[in-house]
Amino acid sequence: MSITVTVNGVVQQINQQTTLTSLQQQLDLPAVGCVFAINDQIIPKGLWSSQVLNEGDRISLFQAIAGG
Template identity: 55%
Template sequence: MTEITITINQQVQSIKAESNLEQVIDLLSLPQQGCVFAINNQIIPRTKWSATTLSQGDAISLFQAIAGG
């Protein structure tokens, strides 16, 4: 099994090569509700998570919505 290294919120993770964003979110039990994910500073719509294959060195950022008022 080949692995690649990615960064999630500045923490290095090793994952299976050819994993998609949705698989990594599930694997690492990352929150999904009210969250936005960006890969290399490009926001990925939820509808494209399963079609977005990760590559060596990708930097994933997780942003959570915060209510104000």
């Protein structure tokens, strides 16, 4: 079965039991210098592989930007 999540404003159909790491790999999203938030809550990188996504989750990917 599949579930619906939103990634940076784009609706995606993914398999149930998909982890944040799996989603990152499936969608070829960057992993270095990035932060994921699910439903406006930051998920530490150490939890990406165990964080299972749920129906209706809103996932945001933020990339670190260096500046001065």
